[in-house]
Amino acid sequence: MPRILRQIALAAVTATALATAGCGFGAPATTAAPSAPVARAPELAPDQPVSLVFESYNLGQAGPWSDTFTELLDQFHAEHPNITVTAQKPQGASSNPAADAVSSVQTQLSTGTAPDVVQLGFSDMAFTVDQLRAKPLDDLVGADTVQAHFDAGHPFAPTARTLAQVDGRTYGIPFVFSTPMLYLNATLFAQAGLDPATPPTTWDEVRRAALAIRAATGKDGAYVDCVTTTAKDWCLQSIVRSNGGRVLSEDGARLTYAEPPAVEAVAMLQDLVTSGAAPKLTQQQAVEAFTRGDLGMVLESSSVQGTFAEGAAGAGWQLTGTAVPSFGDRPAVPTNSGAALYVISDDPARQRAAWELITFLTSDRAYTLIAQKIGYLPLRTGLVDDPAALRSWAAQNPTVGINVAQLDRMEPWVAFPGDDYLQIRDGMMDAVERVVLQGADPATTLAEAQQRGTALMPAQNGR
Amino acid sequence: MTGKATTWTRAGGHLVLGGLGVLCAVPIYWLFATSLRRPQDVSSAALLPWPLSLQNYADAWAALDLPTLLGNTALMATAIAAGQLLIGLLAGYAFAAWDFRFSRALHLAFVATWLVPFQVTMLPNYVLLHQLGLLNTIAGVVLPQLCSALGVVLLRQHMLGFPRELLDAARMDGRGSWRILWTVVVPNLGPPLASLAVLLFINAWNEYFWPALVLQRSNAVLQLGLRSFMGAEGNDWGPMMATAGMACLPVLLLYLVLQRRVVDGFVRSGLK
Numbered sequence: 001m002p003r004i005l006r007q008i009a010l011a012a013v014t015a016t017a018l019a020t021a022g023c024g025f026g027a028p029a030t031t032a033a034p035s036a037p038v039a040r041a042p043e044l045a046p047d048q049p050v051s052l053v054f055e056s057y058n059l060g061q062a063g064p065w066s067d068t069f070t071e072l073l074d075q076f077h078a079e080h081p082n083i084t085v086t087a088q089k090p091q092g093a094s095s096n097p098a099a100d101a102v103s104s105v106q107t108q109l110s111t112g113t114a115p116d117v118v119q120l121g122f123s124d125m126a127f128t129v130d131q132l133r134a135k136p137l138d139d140l141v142g143a144d145t146v147q148a149h150f151d152a153g154h155p156f157a158p159t160a161r162t163l164a165q166v167d168g169r170t171y172g173i174p175f176v177f178s179t180p181m182l183y184l185n186a187t188l189f190a191q192a193g194l195d196p197a198t199p200p201t202t203w204d205e206v207r208r209a210a211l212a213i214r215a216a217t218g219k220d221g222a223y224v225d226c227v228t229t230t231a232k233d234w235c236l237q238s239i240v241r242s243n244g245g246r247v248l249s250e251d252g253a254r255l256t257y258a259e260p261p262a263v264e265a266v267a268m269l270q271d272l273v274t275s276g277a278a279p280k281l282t283q284q285q286a287v288e289a290f291t292r293g294d295l296g297m298v299l300e301s302s303s304v305q306g307t308f309a310e311g312a313a314g315a316g317w318q319l320t321g322t323a324v325p326s327f328g329d330r331p332a333v334p335t336n337s338g339a340a341l342y343v344i345s346d347d348p349a350r351q352r353a354a355w356e357l358i359t360f361l362t363s364d365r366a367y368t369l370i371a372q373k374i375g376y377l378p379l380r381t382g383l384v385d386d387p388a389a390l391r392s393w394a395a396q397n398p399t400v401g402i403n404v405a406q407l408d409r410m411e412p413w414v415a416f417p418g419d420d421y422l423q424i425r426d427g428m429m430d431a432v433e434r435v436v437l438q439g440a441d442p443a444t445t446l447a448e449a450q451q452r453g454t455a456l457m458p459a460q461n462g463r
Numbered sequence: 464m465t466g467k468a469t470t471w472t473r474a475g476g477h478l479v480l481g482g483l484g485v486l487c488a489v490p491i492y493w494l495f496a497t498s499l500r501r502p503q504d505v506s507s508a509a510l511l512p513w514p515l516s517l518q519n520y521a522d523a524w525a526a527l528d529l530p531t532l533l534g535n536t537a538l539m540a541t542a543i544a545a546g547q548l549l550i551g552l553l554a555g556y557a558f559a560a561w562d563f564r565f566s567r568a569l570h571l572a573f574v575a576t577w578l579v580p581f582q583v584t585m586l587p588n589y590v591l592l593h594q595l596g597l598l599n600t601i602a603g604v605v606l607p608q609l610c611s612a613l614g615v616v617l618l619r620q621h622m623l624g625f626p627r628e629l630l631d632a633a634r635m636d637g638r639g640s641w642r643i644l645w646t647v648v649v650p651n652l653g654p655p656l657a658s659l660a661v662l663l664f665i666n667a668w669n670e671y672f673w674p675a676l677v678l679q680r681s682n683a684v685l686q687l688g689l690r691s692f693m694g695a696e697g698n699d700w701g702p703m704m705a706t707a708g709m710a711c712l713p714v715l716l717l718y719l720v721l722q723r724r725v726v727d728g729f730v731r732s733g734l735k
Contacts, residue, residue, distance in 0.1 A: 061694030062526040062682070062702075086680065093675040098695035104679075111590050113598075287697065291506040307697050314503020 038139040041351035044082065050353040051084045055104065055115035057339075058176070058374075060089035060097030068373040076360045083353045088115065098339075105132050105344065116345035117354045119175060122163055122338060123234065123425070125415045129166050134342040136169045141355050146170050153364035154382030154389075157407045164340035172340030173362050176376045178303040179334045179406045180225070180235040180324050181399060182206070187317035188296045192216035199322040203268055206297060206325050210277035213296035220279040222297040223286035224269055227436040229429040231283040234337040234413045235299060236432060238324055240265045241333035241411055247428065248414050255416075255457065257428050258443070258450035267442040268327070270435050280437050293317040299324070301337055302403045306375050321399045323406055334406040335413045338376075364389065377403050418458035427453045494711075498704035505701040519701035520709075526702055527688045529709065535601060536668060536685045537713070542605045543667035548660055551614025556644050558615070559622030560630060570619070577612040581672065589676060603677045604684070608667070614659060621655045622648065657724040661717060668714050685710040 044050060054073070058065045073085050091107065092100025102124050108114045109132065120128050128134045137146050150156040156174070164172030186196035192213040200206040210221020226236035237247055245261030248254070256262065272278035281289065287304065289295040291311030300308075305321070312319040326332035341361060343354040360366060367378035368389045375397070378384065381404050384394040394400045416424040431449035434440040497505055501516040523529065557563075558570050588607045589598075597603035625648060633643045649656070671686040682688045689710065692703035 057695055060682075060691060062688070062691035063522075063699065065694060066691070088680040091676050091679045093672045095690060095693045095698075096695055097690075097693075107586070107589070110586075111593050113593055288506045292508070304697050310503050311506055314501060315507070 038135050039348065040142065041140045041348045041355065044349060044352050044356070047082055048349065049082050049084070050349050051086065052117060052345075052350055052353050052357060053086050053088060053115040054117045054357060055088050055090060055101075056119040057090055057096075057098040057101050058119065059087050064373045068370060072361060072366055072369060075365075076357060079360070080353075080356055083356060085357060101339075102127060102132070109133070109344075114344050116343065116347075116350045117357055118342050118344055119339045120172075120342060122174075122336065122340065122413050123232065123415045124421075125164060125166065125171070125340070126417045127415075127419070127421055128342055129171050131419065132342075132344060133346075134171045134344060135351060136171055137173070137343065137355070138169050140343060140351050143170070146173075149173070149359050149362070154378075154380035154386065156379050157381045157404075159407055159410045160336075160379045163336065163412050164342075172342040173358050174338065174340045174379055175362060176370070176374075177336055177338035177379055178301045178377060179336055179403050179410060180238050180299055181302050181305075181321045181402055181406075182323065182325060183290065183298050183300055183305075183308055184320045184322065185290070185293060185296050185312075185317050186320045187293070188213050188217055188219060192296075196318070196320055199320065200297075200325055201322070203272075203325050203327060207272055207275065207277045210272070210296055211275065214276060217296075219293075220281075220289065220295045221277045222272060222299075223278055223281060223290070223295055224272065224299045225283050225286070225301070226299075226429075226432075227269055228282055228433045229426050231429070232337075233425055233429055233432075234335055235301075235324075236429070237413055238333060238335040239269070241335065242324065242330065243268075243327045244330060246414075248416060252414075252417050253457075255424070255428075255450045255453050257453075258446040263442050263446055265327070266432055266435050266446060269432075270439070270442060273436055274439065291315075302377060302399060303337075303375060305397065305399050321402055323402055331409065334410045336410055337413060377407075381407060416453075418456065420456035424453040424456050427456075491711075494704050495708050497700060498708045500701065502701050505704075519705040522699075523692075523702035523705040523709070527682070527691070527706065529688070529706070532683065532685045532688045533709075533713070535683045536710075539601050539604055539670075539674070539684055540664050540667035542601075543608045543670075544660055544663040546605070546609035547611035547614045547663045548656065550610045551618045551659070552644075552649070552656070554615045555618030555622050556648060558619045559625065560640070573612050573615045577616075585673075585676065592677065597677075599678055599680045601683065604670075604674050608670075608673065611663060614663060617659055618652075618655065621652060625651065654724050657721060658726075661721050661724070665714050665718065 056069060059069055060066075069087060073087055076085060077083070089097050090100040090104035092104055094100045098121065101118070101120050105114060105118055105120070118128075118132075118134075120132075150161050160174050160177065162170075163174045164170060182199065184196055184199055189196040189199075189209070192209070193216065194209055194212060200209050206222050212221075213219060214221045224235075224239070225231055226233055226239070233247065240247055240257065240262045243261045243265040245256065245259060245263075245265060247257040247262065249256050269278075273280060279286070279289070279295070286295060286298055287300065287307070290298045290300075291308060293311070293315040308319050324332040324334050341358045343351055343358070345351050345354055362379070364380055364383060367380050367383055370376050371378045371383070371390055372393050377400065378390060383389040384400055384404060385391060415421060418424070427449050428446075431440075431445045435442045435445050496510075496512045498519050499515050499517070500507060500512040500519070501514060502518050502522065504512070504516075505519070554573065558566060584607075592598050592603045592606070595603075595606075597606065629647060629651075630643060633647045638646065669686065671690075674684050674687055675690070678684065678687060682691045685706070689703060689706050692699040692706070
């Protein structure tokens, strides 16, 4: 063997040895029984000092997000001088801090430095409870106290109260939240001879309007978020539910996204593309095209309304919006994206302090500030009618009314179960992307993906 | 005939290189063009940013504490580059100037660390920093990066080409190894040391992944400040491009000033 090759081989062997040695450190130790009862966290004495670590992906984003959270935490400390909160963003290098939220807690659990309170997405809920050891709030402070908090001040929307429940037990308090909306470029509508005051209410109408816009203006017609793997499935679930289907059976034991109603819903999305009504774009490209005024309609999160409004003002087009379209006469079913606040701490004093922080961050006062400064929908929906709170803000943001109306018929964004929940979700979304954007056959592609996903379900692999 | 062919070949070569040059410059142009658009125009695909606006720079300035970020990043990059240069110099000198037992194995161990992916050593380093109480500090970012296999390998290559006779002559004059290094070797290694220093500084300046893990409670360095314009609810492209423009200016200036030395250093080391 030539000398140089021998040296490279030796170096590779040494590297492998070093790498293997490295793998031995810090293996996660997340084996606690998720549903084991947790002792009641005792009330804190007024002068009992407690230090908390609060981790939120909103803290990773400069501007109104981190500023608002800093302001809220200052207010909390003024009210609870004995509780000191250290705020941090998830660790990790993803461009979107929310994508690191789960792995960050997992890593810190393995090093014994887990935060006490975390903000995690609804689609991660099963994993949060099973593996990240979120504590049942019903045990920590009592179910009555949890319900009393939901009812305090302007009560939580009924459909929002149960979003962070598993097996009837409340593990988290829903915090930030949005629903899908169909945004319209009213200027392109008018140029195509359509009336933006009577927006499309069904997917058939969306298709016809999109084709009319394309024919009259040469610009793209309509784009639906949640057709790519990176965009996740929260609004795809809304479309599938609107056609009477589900991605997961009601008991959570079986994948159902290859059943006829789901296949029909995905086939409808494919038809939008093949008919020319929808462009082949990624979510990011579609959001930017709509912001520039180059797209007639987009089904997107209510939380991006500010971005669209700024783009419309700059590019000189008029923004309007409407609710999620339906399949014919069947009522549309909006789903939610967003996150809840969970207690991870094992220490009783920190657990109680964590509850105090969570109740503050989900109070009337906090929601008023969050809605005004960040634009998230307040889950205490009565605030938008309260002249002392958000009435004037709601009047300036007409899409708020559409969202509040959608809350009444909203159904939860369902989280897939088990340790492999992300692989199951990504497998499904990969299939949807191949069907919608690449023209694969809906029935067979989804059936194959469901078969692979089923092998990852907890009942199948014994986990 | 030959002359014509040469002219055409040259013209073709220039055309290809010119095209590649433009391709390389377009992202930089787009960065500055976007940063100079009005906030409501940042999604525009127009080639020329018009009307011009400095609002994105003002927004970036308001959202981030840029002087502190610049200071922290310069401190971090300087400390990492200085540490890597010093260790590279000492280790390269040892490997090049002496034949000692296990020197080849030790050298291979240095090279091997180059082949271990960062993701493998990430968690052990993180645990160690936690035990040392250095998480969320600039020192925590710097410490695990003080030694670079690149520095050791590159300087060893240079020193192997250093005339042995000079070292022997210095030894005969009664100088010890330490004095030989600083009075004979280092003064003659000016260009490679300068080029390596620039390279290590730029690498450290652009470092993103490790600071993102260690600095969880703040966006204390520029690359994390840049990321803070991206989030769950969309990206704030205007201020991000303005900050990126400001972040790359110091490095760009450093490179322009020392460009010849950087190229020289690589050509002479035999590594390309």
